[in-house]
Amino acid sequence: MSCSVVNLTKALVAIPSESSRSNLPVMQQLCTFLYSQGFRVTRYPQNGPSTGPEKTNLIAERGNGTRRLVFSGHLDTVPVGERGQWQHDPYGAEGIIGDRLYGRGAVDMKGQVAAMACACASVPEEVLRNLTLTLAITGDEEIGHVGIKDLAAKHVFQRAVGCVVGEPTGLRVVSAHKGGMTVRITVRGLSCHSSKPHLGVNAIEQAARLLNLLGERLAPWCAQRHPAFGEEPPTFTVVGVSGGVADNVVPDSCTVNISARALETGHFETFRAALEGIISELVDDDTRKGVPPERRFSADMDLLKWAPPMVCDTAGVWYRTVARIAGQEKPEFVTYGTDAGVLNQVGLPCVVWGPGDIIRAHSVDEYITLEELTTAVTHYRELICAVAASELPTFTTSLWNG
Ligand SMILES: [Zn+2]
Structure with a gap:
């Protein structure tokens, strides 16, 4: 043969x-x-x-x-x-x-x-x-x-x-x-004419609040180690941000795609939980400050893909x-x-x-x-x-x- x-x-x-x-x-x-x-x-x-x-x-x-x-x-x-x-x-x-x-x-x-x-x-x-x-x-x-x-x-x-x-x-x-996971967070706002932005809630600016917290809040997640990977950490990075429809509209939606690389399957769940924690924290913040419910931080998360x-x-x-x-x-x-x-x-x-x-x-x-x-x-x-x-x-x- x-x-x-x-x-x-x-x-x-x-x-x-x-x-x-x-x-x-x-x-x-x-x-x-x-x-x-x-x-x-x-x-x-x-x-x-x-x-x-x-x-x-x-x-x-x-x-x-x-x-x-x-x-x-x-x-x-x-x-x-x-x-x-x-x-x-x-x-x-x-x-x-x-x-x-x-x-x-x-x-x-x-x-x-x-x-x-x-x-x-x-x-x-x-x-x-x-x-x-x-x-x-x-x-x-x-x-x-x-x-x-x-x-x-x-x-x-x-x-x-x-x-x-x-x-x-x-x-x-x-x-x-490593394994990989990509999640999409859709941040919601309220649209209005951009000449009176205070009447709306700008979803892109809301997304920026979330982006600002990622590094610090996910630091414990990135501190995890696995013997097969030595000192190599699990990592994440923002791979896409999209929002906005026109110059004269305050955007009511902004999506943020985040890619994570995990050392073990369980890390995907803890990553998701950490992101949910950030979303809850922002909602709680607004509630504490007396922001009316319709103007509070609002977002949901989808899993786009993952591989073990x-x-x-x-x-x-x-x-x-x-x-x-x-x-x-x-x-x-x-x-x-x-x-x-x-x-x-x-x-x-x-x-x-x-x-x-x-x-x-x-x-x-x-x-x-x-x-x-x-x-x-x-x-x-x-x-x-x-x-x-x-x-x-x-x-x-x-x-x-x-
Ligand atoms: Zn190949």
Whole structure:
């Protein structure tokens, strides 16, 4: 059984698959390869929150063992953006230049999906007598991990020993990453003609009262720590403010979007509670000052999206097996999120471990090198063989209900 990781990466990069498009063509391309290599493929049409045209996610398996080793990746990409800024074809039409394959998704993460698929395809049948290899390939990662949430709700990863999420880490083994949450606070006011602003309540000025309190009131939340992240704090930042309709109108609404990065799932709840605390404090302030009810501070909060953090037990045999193959001594964490958070949430021990530099993701002239691709295949193969030869403990995942 043989395969070319470079050709497969090229074929995947050639098919546009930003999250706003249907991912059926790029999934079909991968399936053609998987069928040719004898994988059993199950497609799971994606339901849940609508993200535009038809999407599908898939599970592909080889081997007949009761234990499973899972590899996961996404085939959606961020948009190409301004085509004129690219010096190279964003769909890899130039082929290999030097040692590089350029194109949107090359390093995030079509190259990694190709490397995982080729590594799984290249292991001889006899190695897989006691092990099943599972590829979990999704879409809509870039817009809130939608594909993996849907897949994890439908497919139970029975007796898995662990999961590699192949996002680009320069093949460093990442054992923890933060989770992310975005909330929208809608602050209400009373509109009136802007020549008599005292008759209304300016929602933007009200929002400024809230913004002024964030730093101080959330300081205790930011002071929390988790052993997997050392001195790295949970963080938050305001990512959007919008309000106002015209020069001559006092605005009656202003929305504030806040993005938080948490070290553990429980931090999301305490973050929300802290924001609710600030809102109540402002209402109480106004009440104490005798502000009439209709002019008091008023706001409500919506959760726009969230994705769980991932923490892998670095004393456990799963992490140690991967770290040994990677030749890595010290555990590492990253601050960005991946699908590993969702898989971790349903009980799978995960690591993020993939070739290429994250710096090249989402940027113009994105590329992956041939050496990165072939090294990744070698490392993934070594992991497969090590797991096949070992007696790693297994976990059965529970259903996702987030
Ligand atoms: Zn990615």
